[in-house]
Amino acid sequence: MRVALRVLAVGPLSTIQDLGRPGWFSVGVGVSGAADRRSLKLANRLVGNDEAAAGIETLLGGLELRAEAPVLLAVTGAQAAITVDGVPQGHSSVIALQPDQRLRIGMATAGLRVYVAVRGGITVEPVLGSRSRDTLAGIGPQPLAAGAEITVAPAGRLPWPNVEVAPVPAVESGVVTARVLLGPRDDWFADARVLFRDSWQVTDRADRVGVRLARPEGAAGLRRVDDRELPTEGMPLGAIQVPPSGEPVVFLADHPITGGYPVVGTVLAADVDLLAQARPGQHIRFVPSQP
Template sequence: MIRVERVGPLATVQDLGRPGWFDSGVGAAGAADRASLRLANRLVGNAEGAAAIEVLLGGVELLAERHLTLAVTGAAAPATIDGRPVGAASVLELEEGQRLRLGYAMSGLRAYVAVRGGIDLPPVLGSRSRDTLSGIGPEPLCAGDLLPIGKPPRAYSPIDVAPVAPPADGLVTVDVVPGPRDDWFTDAAALFEGDWTVSQDTDRIGARLDRRSGPALRRRVASELPTEGMALGSIQVPPSGRPVVFLADHPITGGYPVIGVVVDADVDAVAQARPGQAVRFRRVGPPA
């Protein structure tokens, strides 16, 4: 068991999600930064999709109730064990009674804490992920929660640390495939002109953006669009003209036009962009 002693802005249990339920109106959810979750699990010898703790910004304290092997990845949140600083993206050993504390991140938005054996809460529709839009999955963590740990995998080749850079704290540049509704705008190219700023109201559903420089996005088609499917990374533009990049807990359908789609490889970077951070879109062609 691991006990949650303290929680910051938000901490949830996440794995790689529950794909395959779109026809029932259920989105995939899962870790907002999938690469960081996979890395944390690899460091402790878990399967890449094992459930871990996703921590928004930091502020979490965890108490080991037995010996545990952990790893912390993602946002650059300073970590300590009983007050002793420990490295990021490294393997950590906690003995019974020791505490892991995460301070508030210096860069990035979401950190991941993986435990060897995985967080073993009951799955819902095949996943232990919390979907903050639908309310499916384990409740967000609270102080006093006890989290069961699964059986450790047999094969385990430990390494000390993974040589990965923390998330960028400056301009985030991501590739975007235009469409399918870019023809609904008077100047769709305006999406790629100048920079955007991540809004304060960004969440696991989507990264909401404000214009930092350049022209606004204006609709050419005044009529409304029938509801259609929405993919991870879709850039939906509501009447305000402020685009929203859909993240892990995005709705599976929507009625506002999608001006472009962030390529899958860059969605994790958007999920780590903090409020106030600049984002630039770079146009790329559709895959062959």
């Protein structure tokens, strides 16, 4: 291991994330991991890492890093200005830093979460097999703070990156479309397909645990058939849980593993990444998917 970077600024929230810690539901621990797994995987591929290597997830931007040794980076996810010593850099590109050079990520103009991968992968002490910070359970490495040192693993056996930039689509800034499988509790609602009739607005109550949505203007929301109580049951990633208000919550990476409100449907795993990048005020349109 070697110290590759020093953190100079962290923005609203910067955490270490990999692809999470599956297999611990039986002891009450969720998977966690990157909220937008697709962006972390891309950043890792760009620098020649395994897709599951730990990187940095930063909310909105504002992250500033100084190189302590020669290092190779990639920045993906939300659309934010990237500079090295004030010189603009390409999004989703491979960036080489020499000692004392500074990488700065500005505030995102579209999307919510930016990812930084470092060649070799970030090395912090794993907890239950993962280097991810679970913000709900409070396990894993502490969020980054100014002055922190970032160490990386040796990269000698890793393949050398063979691209300079990835031509990926920009993060959606308009209406986000997400596919949903109805169930298992869609029969608890007078008309579960209300979910698909209009777009829903992301509220400011959105974090790594989940995204609370506001009902369409003038709509009644998802109305329960009766006031039965539901025994606590398991909650998967992407579950659309509906509290008594009728306004759904979509669970993201740090979601609780059980819950007592009915789940009207589940967002397909491939589309959860899209919701992880949706900003407050943005609209979500759900479309039905077949099993």
